Amino acid sequence: MRTDGRNPDQMREVKISRNIQQYAAGSVLIEFGNSKVICAASIDNKVPPFLRYSKSGWLTAEYSLLPGATPERTIRDSSRGRISGRSHEIQRLIGRSLRSVINLKALGERTIWIDCDVLQADGGTRTAAITGAWLAMFEACLNLDRNEHGFAVKDYLAAISVGLVDDQVLLDLDYAEDSRASVDLNLVLTGSSKIVEIQGTAEGEPYDFKMLDRLLALAKTGIDYLITLQQDFAGDYFKKQIKSVGLG
Amino acid sequence: MRTDGRNPDQMREVKISRNIQQYAAGSVLIEFGNSKVICAASIDNKVPPFLRYSKSGWLTAEYSLLPGATPERTIRDSSRGRISGRSHEIQRLIGRSLRSVINLKALGERTIWIDCDVLQADGGTRTAAITGAWLAMFEACLNLDRNEHGFAVKDYLAAISVGLVDDQVLLDLDYAEDSRASVDLNLVLTGSSKIVEIQGTAEGEPYDFKMLDRLLALAKTGIDYLITLQQDFAGDYFKKQIKSVGLG
Amino acid sequence: MRTDGRNPDQMREVKISRNIQQYAAGSVLIEFGNSKVICAASIDNKVPPFLRYSKSGWLTAEYSLLPGATPERTIRDSSRGRISGRSHEIQRLIGRSLRSVINLKALGERTIWIDCDVLQADGGTRTAAITGAWLAMFEACLNLDRNEHGFAVKDYLAAISVGLVDDQVLLDLDYAEDSRASVDLNLVLTGSSKIVEIQGTAEGEPYDFKMLDRLLALAKTGIDYLITLQQDFAGDYFKKQIKSVGLG
Amino acid sequence: MRTDGRNPDQMREVKISRNIQQYAAGSVLIEFGNSKVICAASIDNKVPPFLRYSKSGWLTAEYSLLPGATPERTIRDSSRGRISGRSHEIQRLIGRSLRSVINLKALGERTIWIDCDVLQADGGTRTAAITGAWLAMFEACLNLDRNEHGFAVKDYLAAISVGLVDDQVLLDLDYAEDSRASVDLNLVLTGSSKIVEIQGTAEGEPYDFKMLDRLLALAKTGIDYLITLQQDFAGDYFKKQIKSVGLG
Amino acid sequence: MRTDGRNPDQMREVKISRNIQQYAAGSVLIEFGNSKVICAASIDNKVPPFLRYSKSGWLTAEYSLLPGATPERTIRDSSRGRISGRSHEIQRLIGRSLRSVINLKALGERTIWIDCDVLQADGGTRTAAITGAWLAMFEACLNLDRNEHGFAVKDYLAAISVGLVDDQVLLDLDYAEDSRASVDLNLVLTGSSKIVEIQGTAEGEPYDFKMLDRLLALAKTGIDYLITLQQDFAGDYFKKQIKSVGLG
Amino acid sequence: MRTDGRNPDQMREVKISRNIQQYAAGSVLIEFGNSKVICAASIDNKVPPFLRYSKSGWLTAEYSLLPGATPERTIRDSSRGRISGRSHEIQRLIGRSLRSVINLKALGERTIWIDCDVLQADGGTRTAAITGAWLAMFEACLNLDRNEHGFAVKDYLAAISVGLVDDQVLLDLDYAEDSRASVDLNLVLTGSSKIVEIQGTAEGEPYDFKMLDRLLALAKTGIDYLITLQQDFAGDYFKKQIKSVGLG
Numbered sequence A, B, C, D, E, F: 001m002r003t004d005g006r007n008p009d010q011m012r013e014v015k016i017s018r019n020i021q022q023y024a025a026g027s028v029l030i031e032f033g034n035s036k037v038i039c040a041a042s043i044d045n046k047v048p049p050f051l052r053y054s055k056s057g058w059l060t061a062e063y064s065l066l067p068g069a070t071p072e073r074t075i076r077d078s079s080r081g082r083i084s085g086r087s088h089e090i091q092r093l094i095g096r097s098l099r100s101v102i103n104l105k106a107l108g109e110r111t112i113w114i115d116c117d118v119l120q121a122d123g124g125t126r127t128a129a130i131t132g133a134w135l136a137m138f139e140a141c142l143n144l145d146r147n148e149h150g151f152a153v154k155d156y157l158a159a160i161s162v163g164l165v166d167d168q169v170l171l172d173l174d175y176a177e178d179s180r181a182s183v184d185l186n187l188v189l190t191g192s193s194k195i196v197e198i199q200g201t202a203e204g205e206p207y208d209f210k211m212l213d214r215l216l217a218l219a220k221t222g223i224d225y226l227i228t229l230q231q232d233f234a235g236d237y238f239k240k241q242i243k244s245v246g247l248g
Helices: A083-100 A127-141 A175-180 A209-243 B085-099 B125-142 B174-182 B209-245 C085-099 C127-144 C175-180 C208-243 D083-101 D125-141 D173-179 D210-243 E085-099 E125-142 E175-180 E207-244 F086-100 F123-143 F175-179 F208-246
Strands: A014-018 A027-033 A035-044 A057-064 A109-119 A157-165 A166-172 A182-189 A195-202 B015-016 B028-032 B035-044 B060-066 B111-120 B157-165 B168-171 B183-190 B193-202 C016-017 C026-032 C036-043 C060-066 C111-121 C157-165 C166-172 C183-190 C195-201 D014-018 D028-033 D035-044 D057-067 D109-118 D157-165 D168-171 D183-189 D195-202 E014-018 E024-030 E035-044 E058-065 E112-118 E156-163 E167-169 E185-189 E196-203 F016-020 F026-032 F035-044 F056-066 F111-120 F158-163 F167-169 F183-190 F195-202
Touching: A014 A127, A014 A209, A014 F195, A027 A127, A027 C060, A027 E014, A035 A127, A057 A083, A057 A127, A083 A109, A083 A127, A083 A157, A083 A182, A083 D083, A109 A127, A127 A157, A127 A182, A127 A209, A157 A175, A157 A209, A166 A209, A182 A209, A195 A209, A195 D210, A195 E125, A209 D195, A209 D210, B015 B125, B015 B209, B028 B125, B028 E207, B035 B125, B060 B085, B060 B125, B085 B111, B085 B125, B085 B157, B085 B183, B085 B193, B085 C085, B111 B125, B125 B157, B125 B183, B125 B209, B157 B174, B157 B209, B157 E035, B157 F208, B168 B209, B193 B209, B193 C208, B209 C195, B209 C208, C016 C127, C016 C208, C026 C127, C036 C127, C060 C127, C085 C127, C085 C157, C085 C183, C085 C195, C111 C127, C127 C157, C127 C183, C157 C175, C157 C208, C166 C208, C183 C208, C195 C208, D014 D125, D014 D210, D028 D125, D035 D125, D057 D083, D057 D125, D083 D109, D083 D125, D083 D157, D083 D183, D109 D125, D125 D157, D125 D183, D125 D210, D157 D173, D157 D210, D168 D210, D168 E112, D183 D210, D183 E125, D183 F158, D195 D210, E014 E125, E014 E207, E024 E125, E035 E125, E058 E085, E058 E125, E085 E125, E085 E196, E085 F086, E112 E125, E125 E156, E125 E185, E125 E207, E156 E175, E156 E207, E167 E207, E185 E207, E196 E207, E196 F208, E207 F195, E207 F208, F016 F123, F016 F208, F026 F123, F035 F123, F056 F086, F056 F123, F086 F111, F086 F123, F086 F158, F086 F183, F086 F195, F111 F123, F123 F183, F123 F208, F158 F175, F158 F208, F167 F208, F183 F208, F195 F208
Parallel strands: A057 A109, B060 B111, C060 C111, D057 D109, E058 E112, F056 F111
Antiparallel strands: A014 A027, A027 A035, A035 A109, A157 A166, A157 A182, A182 A195, A195 D195, B015 B028, B028 B035, B035 B111, B157 B168, B157 B183, B183 B193, B193 C195, C016 C026, C026 C036, C036 C111, C157 C166, C157 C183, C183 C195, D014 D028, D028 D035, D035 D109, D157 D168, D157 D183, D183 D195, E014 E024, E024 E035, E035 E112, E156 E167, E156 E185, E185 E196, E196 F195, F016 F026, F026 F035, F035 F111, F158 F167, F158 F183, F183 F195
């Protein structure tokens, strides 16, 4: 039995609030239970130097915790004068994942900035961030001019964590579970169940290949559910565009 | 006539949402129209070196814009490797203002960290931040052990901006008005209408002392209203404590 | 009775030494009693990116304490790797104040850099810095080519501090007085007694509006005197230019 | 056919040079073909603050490229004033992986610093770094005093990359292959073939679960070979210690 | 003939103004012609970690240019976020030189901070800084309690530059000469003409050992003169102390 | 008798390994006994801003210790966020020295980056770095297109340290000797025995001019030997080019 009464294969409640920052090109507040992440997408009409004159766009992500997101206050990266190693690792993961489902040519010479700021942290913030960032990116892309490469978003994208806690395989770990997990695995899949990223770490005892299979199968069920939420989100507002790119 | 139809002496709608970050000791989301600020108070059981063994506590504040808060994305201080001059100035103002209504001895050797993170910026974020930070601080103090110095909060505290725009004296400027203002003044008052901070800047033409009096009188009306909101906030939940410190 | 025998409404002796840095476009050493500030103005034939192609100039200021300026050595900003919050706040105040009395169009696409370095600190260094920086700026502007917008300096500018110490309203606080002041107010006025900046802080007890009026009235007398010194400074050397811009 | 004539399931030649830095507690130069990494282990008789008085040790890793390691010179992290995101990610991976096969209690209150400096970069430097770092760590641990927790190293540890290039599954990618790979996966296993870390990224097209199985199977063959090299390394010099900890 | 009419073996006029910063333990303004350096010595009742419990003191130096010291404004180290290589090199030279004539044991567990801030730069600022810093240090040491190791200053110390310009050997180069010099040599000697530092650089053509001898002989004459000034400085005020340490 | 049995005027064994980093334009590993330095030269087809459109090239150097180079691990400059003063001083010396024997015009608008990374530190690393950096630079220049200014390298260049240890004048100090030396002098000479840099420091007692002559004479013998090694290095591979520039 899990702390909050969930079954091992049960996710926390997921909530999506649209338009949380009305001046951003796209934004949502996404909640996985008590983990809450503000995801925004901004459009910048420039590209990094290595893409200048390439007729291709770029997407980059930043991730940070608000100081009040955790029981013990988190020191700001700006006060320490540098971005923490953990933040670096997570924001690179977010950026890489989203780039796998976007057609950079279709952006033209623009950069999409993804900002994921954790309002409240209770485990799984990186997977909530990826799932929510897709929504913000989708919304931002709807307002872009289309060029010959069409609509920029190519597929849905969502992420979930699974772990081994006290010899039980659990879906969508909260902070207390994550702290006790001997294995912690994050999976990022597309709407067509293809793997974009897999990151599995033995925090305690190393584990065998059979356990890996069990973890992956469970993670897939969670992501399947998140994709249906993304379809609903996209469906309500953007039916026409989605059809034209062959999603949903 | 103002852009959003307000009278010159009319504030924007003010909304206060409690408990926006449940792991912080105190937190609110405060909205002045389209300006929205997340205010959190965290308790740290340490004091800065200059107060060690003093039996006195401390309060310090940090202020930052989320990147998606503005139409053109705001670069993070952490990416630039340093806090901007504007943020520095505002967070020092917030900290100084709150320290004027708190009894540091009553905190014991603890530090209250105030974090004001702007979710959406449409002018007046520093005054919303001060007003909201008081609420977060109040809530955080309720849970502290009392020592012989009693309850730490000594008085209400709120702030508002006024300005001279096209020869009209306006209350609670939004971003568009602020950009055109020739005079911009921020006033911070206690619940007993005492001055804690006054900061008035001639962005365009310098102004005379008579104009200063008009600006201050208008600002006072706005703050009087904000204090009633603070009384309601404190009143619903904390009636007993308030009486014991003689507020309200 | 004040420590150094002054009356409450009496300023410290003010001294101005011209041309303290002969390679700068303009420079003075200004002394308010034991507070001594080196003020320099340099001309840079560039403007910041946001003004490029605008045909307008810019003015920006930096403020710093020399390590030996204080009884306990002040650590350099460069050793700490960042500018202190206090320095940031003061240099923004200096820059904003001077920009209110300069015609940026008349500068052409040039930047005036104002550097205020405190040689010796005994309270009031920011007001001495503003008053001295005007002198350095004035001198630097005399050597600029005139365009159709004429001479760049539009008016005199001086600043002074006042405070409430032991229930007495005092003019031009020294460090010992400033440390004990319950209210500390800095006022910046033009030669025509218009307000450019007002910054008043309750370090101890908040104060009422009547007290504000008393503080402002006293500050005005101090600034009136400083403006006469600026008129003498400008008058000796630059009579013709001053007349042509209608000062004095 | 691969550029250098290897079969798809063939590794590059692996060379290990002992004692490359005689003042370090342990050090090797490890070569995977043209990729060459200097791996050093240093012992520090302190632990980070969060472990003080815990009777437990710590292990942390740093990774960097020498500027001359790449055809286009790599800018030093120290010149940019901060560690790159890529270096952060890799050094966290190295540290996490090694900590999974070391008994921190057996270290006592000491920190092992692992430094991996890439002398020459031709793909796969992070896997070479992990494999070589184990060797340096092993050597450093031999000279530590044993406490009741015995010898600190618990198992062998090696890493390899696999990828999908032009629809072919390849082992141990060099730089040219890595640049064209649509899938890039790094696997870290113990001597008993347990998973410590799996990181698989779709650089191009996302891939399915069947492909994941093929990639993992191939990676395992590479790691099996690397473990035999580690057994040889440990065997020549340290037979007695190894037996006592039950390796090999 | 030199620009300012000096003979090749003639120094610029040297001026020393005492007590330029009255809150510092010792301070002078030293001028070598148009080069002007503010030198201050501060006493800190702490030592760096590597000297704790050693019963020995320390001396360290910092060197910086005020922005207005040069015709083209010098950017502050603090704005660039780091100390320039040139400043680093010079301040290490100043610190090393002064430590050679001070008895660190006699300081007790205290640190002397030397700050050399260039008010006006016209070549030779590092040699003026060393010569002036000795004066500030001397003054600061007079007020220290004596322990069994006696007065801390062991000998005089002065520095001068010489150079080869257009095939002429010149003493005390100004900026224009320094820019054209093919050889630039700085020499630091004690009051007994012993070498503390020699730094000679071929900016243009490398030079032979015979030329080195000529440069050194000329430099010695300049330093001999500077030492007489230090004797005068010390003599007026500190006759008794000097005798007791056997100087002069 | 010296620790390692050398005579006072005897150098440590010098070894040169070519092509240590095959992707760099030139590289060697140079060993002075147990001091080992990786020296690389990279070509960048850009020049710093101050040389743009000058038709002249540039050469700059960076120096760093690998963390495992010393018995007590050296903290990386990148972890401290800034380059140490010692590294700054040494890399400026390396750059200045090499620039004295290269024809910058002959480089065209290119920058040569010299990187000296100390693999193992046992004293004299800066002199080994200069001597090895010349070899890397020479190799890099061989592959450059020649313009009307011909081959860029003008002369050989080598460096050695000498010191006074226990009243004995010693050549090529190792770390233990260097720590006890009362005088430490580094000399950089060209192939024609001209002085490029001399840096002599009294770490203990200041020394007289006669001692300087003895130190210089001994240093010259060491450098003469190093130049013959450079001639061998250049001779094997580059005979024709050398003749054409009149070396050897």
